[in-house]
Amino acid sequence: MGLTNEQLRKIKEELDNCNNPLFFFHDDPDGVCSYLQFYKYKKEGHGVSVKSYPTVDKRFLRRVEEYNPDKIFVLDLANIHEEFMEKVKVPIIWIDHHGPFDPGKALYFNPRNNGNESIPVTALCYHVLRQDLWLAVIGSFGDWYYPDFAEEFSKLYPDILPPGMTDPETVLFETEMKTLVRIFSFMLMGKSNDAMKYAIAMGRIEGPRELLNKETPRAKFILKKYDEINKEFTSLLQQAKAVDATGKLVLYSYANPKYSLSKDIANELSHLYPDKVIVVGRVDKGEVKMSLRSRHHDLPKIIDFALVGLTGYGGGHEYAAGACVKEDDFSRFLERMKEKL
Numbered sequence: 062m063g064l065t066n067e068q069l070r071k072i073k074e075e076l077d078n079c080n081n082p083l084f085f086f087h088d089d090p091d092g093v094c095s096y097l098q099f100y101k102y103k104k105e106g107h108g109v110s111v112k113s114y115p116t117v118d119k120r121f122l123r124r125v126e127e128y129n130p131d132k133i134f135v136l137d138l139a140n141i142h143e144e145f146m147e148k149v150k151v152p153i154i155w156i157d158h159h160g161p162f163d164p165g166k167a168l169y170f171n172p173r174n175n176g177n178e179s180i181p182v183t184a185l186c187y188h189v190l191r192q193d194l195w196l197a198v199i200g201s202f203g204d205w206y207y208p209d210f211a212e213e214f215s216k217l218y219p220d221i222l223p224p225g226m227t228d229p230e231t232v233l234f235e236t237e238m239k240t241l242v243r244i245f246s247f248m249l250m251g252k253s254n255d256a257m258k259y260a261i262a263m264g265r266i267e268g269p270r271e272l273l274n275k276e277t278p279r280a281k282f283i284l285k286k287y288d289e290i291n292k293e294f295t296s297l298l299q300q301a302k303a304v305d306a307t308g309k310l311v312l313y314s315y316a317n318p319k320y321s322l323s324k325d326i327a328n329e330l331s332h333l334y335p336d337k338v339i340v341v342g343r344v345d346k347g348e349v350k351m352s353l354r355s356r357h358h359d360l361p362k363i364i365d366f367a368l369v370g371l372t373g374y375g376g377g378h379e380y381a382a383g384a385c386v387k388e389d390d391f392s393r394f395l396e397r398m399k400e401k402l
């Protein structure tokens with residue numbers, strides 16, 4: 062599925078043939094569940110979550126020096142910067158489902174190169190190892206994807222994933238899977254080192270019930286952060302659900318929370334208003350950072366149009382994207398977006 066059996070075998074071989082791997086992973090449920098599957102299998106090496114800008118660039122050379130790995134794995138990240146690639150002397154194994162992009166000297170595995178399917182990296186990792194089913198399932202639904210091993214999970218945990226539910230969006234918003242995905246999303250928030258503490262604790266959790274029922278101190282530790290962020294999230298979401306949703310574009314903006322919750326709020330609004338274009342903006346240091354959602358437009362195209370002449374940047378998938386503009390340019394940006402809807 063996604064990758065050929067030979068490719069899956071090759072990844073396993075690369076994983077087996079190293080002693081001190083360094084894993085760079087995207088700081089979302091798909092990324093961290095990919096990392097956790099590999100780390101739990103290897104029981105050695107280090108992980109680094111890559112925040113905000115999904116690129117492994119020279120910011121991370123310091124980590125390579127610090128950990129001195131004999132192999133680097135890059136998981137669920139769209140880009141590796143040329144300079145990073147040049148300066149690093151050990152093999153790089155890169156597994157991703159964005160792009161595809163030119164892998165340079167990295168050994169590159171991307172299902173989009175074998176027929177255009179965008180399968181979450183966490184599902185690919187499961188096909189390699191077949192070990193931590195629950196992590197693979199959570200990471201997949203986190204990317205709005207129904208994996209071929211979901212039924213197996215449903216048999217073990219029918220209370221979490223009721224049998225016969227095959228639409229990923231329904232699963233994600235109407236079952237306990239919602240809480241599980243959100244626990245993984247929230248635990249990674251904040252500084253990278255803090256996020257890693259939670260990721261490591263998660264690596265010791267044995268299954269979803271231990272987590273949801275707070276059965277152990279490590280589960281309580283993770284759920285404490287979740288509960289704290291969820292409180293803030295719930296109150297922002299309540300405001301977001303109250304905004305005027307009569308136009309083609311639904312806008313919610315907020316300021317000053319400790320964490321950026323835009324992605325999760327945008328997903329909720331997109332589920333609530335499937336036919337609308339959703340813009341969730343977080344005002345921070347004179348800029349507005351946005352999460353955008355639409356099921357009927359090519360968002361990167363519209364963002365590029367709206368950005369002409371303004372200071373900002375943006376991009377992403379057709380249906381889920383991000384953008385950032387100066388606070389003074391925000392209303393102009395929205396006006397120009399509306400011209401294209």
Ligand SMILES: [Mn+2]
Nearest residue numbers: 091137182204
């Ligand atoms: Mn992904």
